[in-house]
Amino acid sequence: MVASKRTLVFAILALIVWSVTATAYAGYYHMQYRQLEDTLRAMQSLILRVNILINYGNGTKEWHNATLLPIGATVFNATSAVAEVDYTMWGEYVLVNSINGVQGTPDIGWIWWIWDHSSSQWKSALEASNKHVLVDGDIIGWNYQNWASTSPPS
């Protein structure tokens, strides 16, 4: 076989291998991408996103935005997901003693609030943090404050 013709034959064979495998791999990548998209879509109906504020009362504030939680998660679950929480059970109700090591005292402690989207202001909690089930888009705030104080997180 003439050298140039031989080179051409092997070049064509190499190109065939490259084009077929590259096309198949692109197809594989596309399928994987589609599968992940489907999984994500299915997961989105099972998760909720909430924003969580932890206000330490000394000017330090932590925002944990778009925290992903399973459907049915409570304020307590959400807080435990983003911070170290020490708590005491009072029957079936949770009392939060400390968040990230900041301990409550007889005068000051952790009180949680929820943002009311309709009135655009914080509303105080009327139940234990493990009893309030969150919905997608909720914003909750933990305030380290005097037990008698009614000032919301700012």
Add this chain to the structure above:
Amino acid sequence: MRFQTRQLALFCALAAATVGIQIAPRPPNIEATSLTTFFAGVLFGGVAGGLFGTLVMFVNGFLSPWGFAGLILPFQIVGMSIIGVAGGIFRRYGVADSATRTALELAVLGSFLTLIYDIITNTGVALISNVPIVLALIYGVVFSLVHIVSNTLLFGFAFAPLMKAFKALGELKTIGGK
């Protein structure tokens, strides 16, 4: 195709060695059978190379560490036979003048023949599992890539030493007049 006793013994020894390597524990899709089948084609001609591939894959179908091949076996046999026949065709055209060029050509041939083998076996999987052939090829592409890359390297690096060894044995005098 007419074997002398010595050639027949060599054919059987090569087949036995190939089966032995093939059924030994190894990572999936990394194998030396394609190379030895191709080499059998170079040594004994295309028809014998095809038979070599048939024999090796038939035995492998029952003894493979990955289990009984089942309905995929005929497709494996056809794929490997084509590699053996290709060895016989390559023998006619001979090796290139330089060692580097020979290695490159063999690497390309290894990748191409492995691709053909994988297309045939994946088509078999598609027909047996009743899935579209294109889908079977796409889903098998990761295994195929491993197979193609390993055989590209094996053909590129191992063919020349194999050829040299058999030339030293006096079994391979010329390939395509060289």
